Amino acid sequence: MKVTKRSWVGIAALAATAVAATALAGCSSNTSGEDLSKGSQTLTLWVDTQRAPALKEVAAQFKKDTGVTVKLVVKDFANVDKDFISQVPTGKGPDMIVSPHDKLGAYVQNGVVAPLQLGDKEKDFAKVAVQAVTYDGNVYGLPYSIENVALIRNTELAPTAAKTFDDVLAEGKAAVTAGKAKYPFLLGLDPKQGDPYHMYPLQTSFGSSVFAQKADGSYDASKLTLGDESGVKFATAVKQWGKDGVLNPNITGDIALDAFTKGQSAYYLTGPWNVPAIKKAGIKYSIDALPSAGGQDAKPFLGVNAFFISSKSKNKVAATKFLVDYLGTDAVQEQLYKVGGRPPALTSAYDAVAKTDADIKSFGDIGLNGVPMPAIPEMASVWADWGSAELQLIKGDGDPATVWNTAVTNIQSKIKG
Amino acid sequence: MTNDDDRVDTLDPTDEVAVDPGTPTEGASAAPRIRPQKPARPERTSRSSGIGGLIAKIALLGLLDAFAVWTVFVMVGLHMWIPVGVTVLVTGVINWIYLGRGKRLPAKYLAPGVSFLLLFQVFVVVFSGYIAFTNYSDGHNSTKEDAVASISSAGAKRVPDSPAYQLSVLQRGAPLYLLVTAPDGTASIGTTNQPLKAVNNAEKDSTGRATGLPGYRSLNLSEVLDQQDAITSLKVPVSSNPNDGFLRTDDASTAYVFKSDLTYDATADTFTDSNGVVYSDNGKGEFQQVDGTKTLSPGWKVDVGLQNFVKAFTNPQLAGPLWKVIIWTFVFAFLSVATTFALGLFLAIVLNHPRLRGKKIYRVLVILPYAFPAFLSGLVWAGLLNPEFGFINQVLLGGAQIPWLTDPWLARLSVIGVNLWLGYPYMFLVCTGALQSLPEEVDEAARVDGASPWRIFRSIKLPLLLVSVAPLLIASFAFNFNNFNVIYMLTRGWPRFTDTTLDIGSTDLLITMVYKVAFGQGGVRDYGLASALSILIFILIAIISIIAFRKTKVLEEINS
Numbered sequence: 001m002k003v004t005k006r007s008w009v010g011i012a013a014l015a016a017t018a019v020a021a022t023a024l025a026g027c028s029s030n031t032s033g034e035d036l037s038k039g040s041q042t043l044t045l046w047v048d049t050q051r052a053p054a055l056k057e058v059a060a061q062f063k064k065d066t067g068v069t070v071k072l073v074v075k076d077f078a079n080v081d082k083d084f085i086s087q088v089p090t091g092k093g094p095d096m097i098v099s100p101h102d103k104l105g106a107y108v109q110n111g112v113v114a115p116l117q118l119g120d121k122e123k124d125f126a127k128v129a130v131q132a133v134t135y136d137g138n139v140y141g142l143p144y145s146i147e148n149v150a151l152i153r154n155t156e157l158a159p160t161a162a163k164t165f166d167d168v169l170a171e172g173k174a175a176v177t178a179g180k181a182k183y184p185f186l187l188g189l190d191p192k193q194g195d196p197y198h199m200y201p202l203q204t205s206f207g208s209s210v211f212a213q214k215a216d217g218s219y220d221a222s223k224l225t226l227g228d229e230s231g232v233k234f235a236t237a238v239k240q241w242g243k244d245g246v247l248n249p250n251i252t253g254d255i256a257l258d259a260f261t262k263g264q265s266a267y268y269l270t271g272p273w274n275v276p277a278i279k280k281a282g283i284k285y286s287i288d289a290l291p292s293a294g295g296q297d298a299k300p301f302l303g304v305n306a307f308f309i310s311s312k313s314k315n316k317v318a319a320t321k322f323l324v325d326y327l328g329t330d331a332v333q334e335q336l337y338k339v340g341g342r343p344p345a346l347t348s349a350y351d352a353v354a355k356t357d358a359d360i361k362s363f364g365d366i367g368l369n370g371v372p373m374p375a376i377p378e379m380a381s382v383w384a385d386w387g388s389a390e391l392q393l394i395k396g397d398g399d400p401a402t403v404w405n406t407a408v409t410n411i412q413s414k415i416k417g
Numbered sequence: 418m419t420n421d422d423d424r425v426d427t428l429d430p431t432d433e434v435a436v437d438p439g440t441p442t443e444g445a446s447a448a449p450r451i452r453p454q455k456p457a458r459p460e461r462t463s464r465s466s467g468i469g470g471l472i473a474k475i476a477l478l479g480l481l482d483a484f485a486v487w488t489v490f491v492m493v494g495l496h497m498w499i500p501v502g503v504t505v506l507v508t509g510v511i512n513w514i515y516l517g518r519g520k521r522l523p524a525k526y527l528a529p530g531v532s533f534l535l536l537f538q539v540f541v542v543v544f545s546g547y548i549a550f551t552n553y554s555d556g557h558n559s560t561k562e563d564a565v566a567s568i569s570s571a572g573a574k575r576v577p578d579s580p581a582y583q584l585s586v587l588q589r590g591a592p593l594y595l596l597v598t599a600p601d602g603t604a605s606i607g608t609t610n611q612p613l614k615a616v617n618n619a620e621k622d623s624t625g626r627a628t629g630l631p632g633y634r635s636l637n638l639s640e641v642l643d644q645q646d647a648i649t650s651l652k653v654p655v656s657s658n659p660n661d662g663f664l665r666t667d668d669a670s671t672a673y674v675f676k677s678d679l680t681y682d683a684t685a686d687t688f689t690d691s692n693g694v695v696y697s698d699n700g701k702g703e704f705q706q707v708d709g710t711k712t713l714s715p716g717w718k719v720d721v722g723l724q725n726f727v728k729a730f731t732n733p734q735l736a737g738p739l740w741k742v743i744i745w746t747f748v749f750a751f752l753s754v755a756t757t758f759a760l761g762l763f764l765a766i767v768l769n770h771p772r773l774r775g776k777k778i779y780r781v782l783v784i785l786p787y788a789f790p791a792f793l794s795g796l797v798w799a800g801l802l803n804p805e806f807g808f809i810n811q812v813l814l815g816g817a818q819i820p821w822l823t824d825p826w827l828a829r830l831s832v833i834g835v836n837l838w839l840g841y842p843y844m845f846l847v848c849t850g851a852l853q854s855l856p857e858e859v860d861e862a863a864r865v866d867g868a869s870p871w872r873i874f875r876s877i878k879l880p881l882l883l884v885s886v887a888p889l890l891i892a893s894f895a896f897n898f899n900n901f902n903v904i905y906m907l908t909r910g911w912p913r914f915t916d917t918t919l920d921i922g923s924t925d926l927l928i929t930m931v932y933k934v935a936f937g938q939g940g941v942r943d944y945g946l947a948s949a950l951s952i953l954i955f956i957l958i959a960i961i962s963i964i965a966f967r968k969t970k971v972l973e974e975i976n977s
Contacts, residue, residue: 115570115667120581192912314645315645317668325668384918384920
């Protein structure tokens, strides 16, 4: 018996070897085995779990009309950009992906996206959304939703909408002194690195921006406008808000949401991603236009989600057709709104949705006045110093002009490399 | 903090690997070929044991070989010669091993492990080593052909307000033609290098779009989909003057007029822009202006030799922070081992006291932190240490506002503290085990000689304990050197250094720095640099381990 047992171990070892060898071979072989110079009858689209169901129907319709199958591959959305950049050059990447537009700079820098001709459909989309997917004068993506922050008001604590940011603070403080609330105003910050994204509408209301915009809406990396006079004005205001306890670096995004859902503050500056939680908590709220702190329009950063085509796709004709003629339609954009809860980028779809959903209308009207989040790679050099300067001022250290200008000088030297 | 990977796999000598002649077992269904009265000579004996095993062996090998043959066919079709060689070699070796007789028996047992080792360890290490000598990074992640194609396609820009031409794709012989209908209804035809010429005998559909031409075959949708690449790469000059631009299409139904900002000259290997500026290959994997600094994006991957290593220590953005990170990594690893060992040993001795009651309960409580995954603990502690709302400041320190994780030095202290909390149970377990294996007599003899408890511990217990624990301390040092989880979950390596664009901070270890350089958000992802830093980590740990293990040999002489 012993012998038998031992040789079975040998068989098991052989089986394991077979597996290993298969893995070895599989690592290095392209098993699709088709002629790669020809377009295939399948388009691969990388999507996230949330949006996949909304696209099933349109994929089926596309198959019926053209005979081309659209394969929806669900990917982890947090890493989709890295995967895309590393897989496209191997020739095994997808034909299309869904992605936020601020990754576009990295895509173009790596040559993994192909320009997309929206043609005459371009005017059907919100101008700012098309600007967001434009890079170096080429349009690259088909936008389908926009996303931005807005001011959410607890209507029980502050029944009327405020006109200016000072009124917001006055009402918020009144609610605190009346003992109804704990914080005058909430904005989630990161105690380690600040949060320039959330602070941006306050900054733009002073007329300060991060980079200058060209005529087509794209950002000019050679013109950092952060350090101008209005930027210093904003810095002074930030220090004052920190002193008054309006901005608190220890209130993280989680703590801010928690406090608002418990009704501890009248105002909360946040995006649509937190609205479901606020609804669930039963807070009566209203979403208002952003009141100006510095006298000019408060423009938040706008994030645009869009579909992009891979530069290595062998199916550009089919992919372009699918994006422009199928995904750029009211029905699909409204489907995507239903699963994502974000204002559609297609103007006609937005108008239809805004009629029935007041939140979307409020967010969208603010967003359409917003400025696209810069997608230029130089932006990476900006965040850290920008955030830490704001953080330092909120904590009340240093003279606003000095702190701000030091940060700007740092950023400039980093951009130069 | 735990060391799950410091177990040494040893071959159990009791494992039977001896070659003994296969004697037919009773009840074996196979008719033995060896006659019972004649003992077989060992070296000639086939080790097959019954027909079942043999069939299984043949079936598995057959499957493997069939698979190999299939992959070889596929790969030959794709001209992938190196993988073909690897596959043939690997399959050949496996067949040779398993079809062999007794002498190759050890290989039969080792082959699976070795294959997995090659695949998951050796290959990965070698590949990382190779990447360290390239400029593989954002903006340099593909081949030169890809870069040229990308630059050309981004350089071709639609002329503003170019009219949309309705088009049909036609074919005559092999070449494809675009039949376009201008907005004013005139039809013209052309193909690459053949300017548009107006035609007046085109067939039109109800919308006025020209759909066909006598002598040409119109392609239907499925034929168009079969030749997408050829169609999208057609460039039809609008006129005989190349400066008028050309027609291109992306969707095979509309074409627009494009002009190239950048044209590639294949013979000179240069790009020329519309102002006549020439960009040439500068040898660093990018096209660069001949007498200027402007480069075109994207670049491509090239071998750069030791440049990544040089950059790590000379680049002003990187050198200063890198030294800070290296020093902190050593300090962190050393302090983690020292503090956890001290606390673990102290608790082990206290809870080892013979007259202590409720030992079991205490021991369970002491080990609890070991039961939490480091991932979770890191995140929970990050919340506990919030300056204003965290439990530590609010409850324990009565509302103090101590910036535990945002001040560089306090953050370092917090990381060490949390790692102590996570790591001491392991040391406690190890020391408890070691203490209980110490001989009692030594202890008694020392007491009879009148030694104080402290003296007993210092001169007798600790040296004996170190004999068995020292290797574990070295392993623990190596582990903490690369303790990614605690750092990343608790502080992400922040607070950030302000003197660099890279996302590196006061609590970053080399390993978290490597991770951020390679996969971080914000900033260029530089795989080449990250691989070079990984090699640096390997060298550092190897040196430390070699020195430390040499030193511990001295300890082993105590027992002998």
